[in-house]
Amino acid sequence: MFDLNTLQRLLPVRYRDRMDEAVEILTLLKEIQDPRVLLSLGPSGLRGLIWKRGKQGVPTKVQASHSAHFDFTYPADQPDMQTLYQRAKQGQWDADMLPWQTSVDPENPEVPLIPDNFIGWDELQAAGIRLTETEKRRLLHSVTAWMLSQFLHGEQGALFAAAQVTEAVQFFDGKLYGATQVMDEGRHVEVFHRYLTQKLGKLYQVNDNLFVIIDALMADGRWDLKFLGMQIMVEGLALGAFGVVYKLTKEPLLKQLLKMVIQDEARHVHYGVLALRSHIRNELTEREKNEREDWALEVALLMRNRFMAYEVFEEWGEGKMSREQWRHMVSHAPGMIQFRQVMFSRLVPNLREIGLMSPRILPRYEEAGLLKYMTGLSADQLSGEDLVRSLDVAS
Amino acid sequence: MIDLARLPRLVKDRWASTRRDLGMISLLLQGKHPPPLIPIAAQAVTESAVQPRALRVEQVVRETPDALTLWLTDPSGAALRCLPGQFFTVLVPVAGKLERRAYSASHYVADGSRLALTCKRIAGGKVSSFLHEYAHPGMLLQVLGPSGQFGVTPQPGLARKLVLIGGGSGITPLWAIAQAVLAEEAASTVTLLYGNRSRADIIFADALGELGKAHPQRLVLRHVLSEPSPDFASGSGILDQATITQELGALGCLGRDADYFVCGPQPMMEAARAVLLREGVAPARIHEERFATPQLAQEELPSTTQTVELAHKGQTTLVSVAPTETILEAGLRHGVMLPFSCTMGGCGACKAKLAEGSVAQPEPNCLTSQERQAGQVLLCVSHPRTRCRITVP
Ligand SMILES: Cc1cc2nc3c(=O)[nH]c(=O)nc-3n(C[C@H](O)[C@H](O)[C@H](O)COP(=O)(O)OP(=O)(O)OC[C@H]3O[C@@H](n4cnc5c(N)ncnc54)[C@H](O)[C@@H]3O)c2cc1C
Ligand code: FES
Ligand SMILES: [Fe+2]
Ligand SMILES: [Fe+2]
Numbered sequence: 001m002f003d004l005n006t007l008q009r010l011l012p013v014r015y016r017d018r019m020d021e022a023v024e025i026l027t028l029l030k031e032i033q034d035p036r037v038l039l040s041l042g043p044s045g046l047r048g049l050i051w052k053r054g055k056q057g058v059p060t061k062v063q064a065s066h067s068a069h070f071d072f073t074y075p076a077d078q079p080d081m082q083t084l085y086q087r088a089k090q091g092q093w094d095a096d097m098l099p100w101q102t103s104v105d106p107e108n109p110e111v112p113l114i115p116d117n118f119i120g121w122d123e124l125q126a127a128g129i130r131l132t133e134t135e136k137r138r139l140l141h142s143v144t145a146w147m148l149s150q151f152l153h154g155e156q157g158a159l160f161a162a163a164q165v166t167e168a169v170q171f172f173d174g175k176l177y178g179a180t181q182v183m184d185e186g187r188h189v190e191v192f193h194r195y196l197t198q199k200l201g202k203l204y205q206v207n208d209n210l211f212v213i214i215d216a217l218m219a220d221g222r223w224d225l226k227f228l229g230m231q232i233m234v235e236g237l238a239l240g241a242f243g244v245v246y247k248l249t250k251e252p253l254l255k256q257l258l259k260m261v262i263q264d265e266a267r268h269v270h271y272g273v274l275a276l277r278s279h280i281r282n283e284l285t286e287r288e289k290n291e292r293e294d295w296a297l298e299v300a301l302l303m304r305n306r307f308m309a310y311e312v313f314e315e316w317g318e319g320k321m322s323r324e325q326w327r328h329m330v331s332h333a334p335g336m337i338q339f340r341q342v343m344f345s346r347l348v349p350n351l352r353e354i355g356l357m358s359p360r361i362l363p364r365y366e367e368a369g370l371l372k373y374m375t376g377l378s379a380d381q382l383s384g385e386d387l388v389r390s391l392d393v394a395s
Numbered sequence: 396m397i398d399l400a401r402l403p404r405l406v407k408d409r410w411a412s413t414r415r416d417l418g419m420i421s422l423l424l425q426g427k428h429p430p431p432l433i434p435i436a437a438q439a440v441t442e443s444a445v446q447p448r449a450l451r452v453e454q455v456v457r458e459t460p461d462a463l464t465l466w467l468t469d470p471s472g473a474a475l476r477c478l479p480g481q482f483f484t485v486l487v488p489v490a491g492k493l494e495r496r497a498y499s500a501s502h503y504v505a506d507g508s509r510l511a512l513t514c515k516r517i518a519g520g521k522v523s524s525f526l527h528e529y530a531h532p533g534m535l536l537q538v539l540g541p542s543g544q545f546g547v548t549p550q551p552g553l554a555r556k557l558v559l560i561g562g563g564s565g566i567t568p569l570w571a572i573a574q575a576v577l578a579e580e581a582a583s584t585v586t587l588l589y590g591n592r593s594r595a596d597i598i599f600a601d602a603l604g605e606l607g608k609a610h611p612q613r614l615v616l617r618h619v620l621s622e623p624s625p626d627f628a629s630g631s632g633i634l635d636q637a638t639i640t641q642e643l644g645a646l647g648c649l650g651r652d653a654d655y656f657v658c659g660p661q662p663m664m665e666a667a668r669a670v671l672l673r674e675g676v677a678p679a680r681i682h683e684e685r686f687a688t689p690q691l692a693q694e695e696l697p698s699t700t701q702t703v704e705l706a707h708k709g710q711t712t713l714v715s716v717a718p719t720e721t722i723l724e725a726g727l728r729h730g731v732m733l734p735f736s737c738t739m740g741g742c743g744a745c746k747a748k749l750a751e752g753s754v755a756q757p758e759p760n761c762l763t764s765q766e767r768q769a770g771q772v773l774l775c776v777s778h779p780r781t782r783c784r785i786t787v788p
Pocket of ligand 1: 515518
């Protein structure tokens with residue numbers, strides 16, 4: 001029988017890496033159990049993973065199919081959202097007020113952007129790669145720039161999704177609140193882009209998997225799926241990720257920047273929980289609910305298993321080690337493990353809170369090792385200040 | 396209803412998008428992937444009326460351990476013409492400030508389809524380090540120019556004798572000049588005296604050798620190394636007065652019938668000048684290009700906004716100049732169409748006469764001492780210390 005592994009070993013290195021990529025895509029498709037989820041993620045998968053629409057170097061268009069929900073009676077029926085709107089107005093800040101004059105040397109070991117253990121140095125050495133101190137600093141610089149680049153691309157997605165959701169949602173108070181979120185996301189794009197281009201001097205392409213997720217939820221016509229995708233999944237994970245970097249970085253400008261962003265994001269996830277909680281409990285049929293539940297799990301796994309900083313590998317490691325070795329290194333670096341853990345500790349409680357963790361799906365979360373986060377606090381129980389404070393205490 | 400007039404555009408867009416999608420698959424089949432990094436367009440960090448054009452890095456070629464060549468094209472397809480010997484100004488943001496540095500066109504490209512800039516890494520150098528670390532194919536660089544009077548205008552009918560004296564990265568304009576003259580002027584000859592530390596530091600070593608083989612009668616090549624290798628033919632020593640006199644003498648190049656082009660480290664340039672003048676070479680036949688980028692220290696910058704009266708084309712405009720901006724920038728901001736080219740004090744295009752007042756300008760720059768004494772200033776690097784009155788030719 002034709003054996004993939006043998007074939008892979010016989011190929012020249014660069015083909016071996018591409019083959020590895022192809023196998024990864026196939027495994028991903030095989031893992032999706034719900035055919036409706038496959039149908040909804042499939043076209044986005046084609047655009048993102050195969051055609052690499054996010055990396056073509058030209059603007060790309062995603063066709064939207066939702067409808068704008070107008071209401072000329074201006075109902076005021078969502079007091080929680082009203083409160084959130086008030087808080088959001090008061091929480092506005094000007095990105096120019098951040099200490100941009102801070103001079104950032106991304107490769108200064110005295111002021112590390114992220115701790116050393118974000119990279120598995122031992123594994124690199126085992127793969128025969130010996131790095132000088134300078135090369136190590138440069139690699140950490142690249143990995144940080146890669147993470148922040150993905151944050152930035154995620155924020156662009158959040159900006160457009162927030163605008164779409166503001167149109168599509170039926171709560172009038174939600175629309176007013178949504179306007180502030182659009183502003184927030186614009187500011188996030190501004191600060192991350194500015195930091196990357198002016199301080200780190202490096203900007204990575206959008207990760208294929210992130211593109212798939214953004215593409216899928218931008219193109220989906222169902223408002224609750226957009227909410228689920230953006231407000232709960234992408235934002236929820238981003239909130240966790242920002243928190244980790246906030247906690248660990250020694251670079252003062254980045255720390256300050258993330259602190260401000262985290263407080264905005266906490267509101268965004270809170271809004272997602274408010275909007276979806278009653279909708280999922282009261283409006284959806286069992287079948288629809290199951291589909292959402294499967295979708296959320298697939299997206300969670302996509303985010304967890306596939307953010308492997310391959311773009312850094314392509315820039316830096318290709319030819320020196322295989323793509324598979326790189327993946328192994330990234331998934332076992334202590335810093336990265338912690339990173340993933342904290343990301344999910346924020347997400348899972350929110351999925352529980354909105355009702356997408358029925359006994360039906362629990363075994364699959366268990367299998368993925370995510371069940372241990374079930375009991376955490378959800379976003380509606382945690383304000384932005386609480387969040388920053390808890391991170392400050394932990395560090 | 397389909398709007399028929401839009402149809403061709405729709406089809407065209409669709410087709411372009413399909414081609415890009417297929418391009419990605421073809422990349423995959425070749426075992427390749429799209430570039431992992433997005434070129435960072437150097438944005439004007441400080442608001443500036445000086446509008447550079449964005450050129451795309453097509454290729455990065457390593458020449459020596461610390462020199463690399465960037466091959467650039469204009470994404471709009473426009474030609475990148477310049478005279479051999481001229482330079483371009485590259486603008487890069489470093490730590491929030493827009494730095495400008497000159498790089499000579501280092502290859503002669505007759506049709507202007509592309510442009511080569513060769514940059515040597517200077518330890519601790521802001522822009523050269525930036526380029527060495529971040530330049531990659533696909534990156535966009537903001538570029539001004541061409542500028543400068545150093546170099547030649549090739550004319551097929553001429554039969555001239557050129558003597559090029561270069562050291563280290565000073566080879567860049569000389570290499571373009573040599574290529575151009577050998578290609579365009581069938582009767583002209585070129586002698587190149589080129590000093591370096593060691594064999595490994597010679598930029599364009601192989602290409603020079605090949606050009607020599609292609610024109611054995613018309614190109615004479617002489618390397619001088621301070622650390623010579625036994626297996627490489629060269630003189631030994633550094634290009635000081637004694638060595639230059641001896642080498643040029645041996646090459647038969649101390650006559651008064653040649654044109655001299657000199658570019659390299661400051662001591663080498665001074666030595667060459669002294670030797671040539673001593674041998675009776677007419678000053679007009681000695682052409683020099685200095686690579687230094689003079690800069691004002693923070694404390695030399697004025698601390699207050701000043702008013703400058705700019706007389707240009709029969710009109711006088713009052714311009715207020717902020718401490719951080721140059722008179723050129725302020726003038727352009729106020730709509731005075733001042734002439735400029737390199738914006739870094741290297742070409743003289745922005746020369747003007749200071750009739751009253753005083754300015755801070757970094758030295759040395761491309762002004763001669765006579766020009767300086769006559770009250771000439773370079774608006775692109777000048778900051779007013781007091782209220783000034785300036786006449787622009
Ligand atoms: C007309 C002109 C043409 C030029 N053409 C070229 C070219 O083709 N190729 C090229 O590599 N460079 C060329 N240069 C030099 C180039 O513009 C920069 O000055 C050089 O790259 C250093 O810039 P930096 O920002 O890296 O260093 P900076 O940050 O400006 O300087 C850092 C330190 O290095 C010193 N320093 C600056 N330049 C040199 C040098 N050349 N040698 C030793 N020490 C130095 C400075 O005094 C300073 O102390 C040219 C300069 C001019 C004026
Ligand atoms: S513009 Fe070239 S010297 Fe001022
Ligand atoms: Fe955001
Ligand atoms: Fe957000």
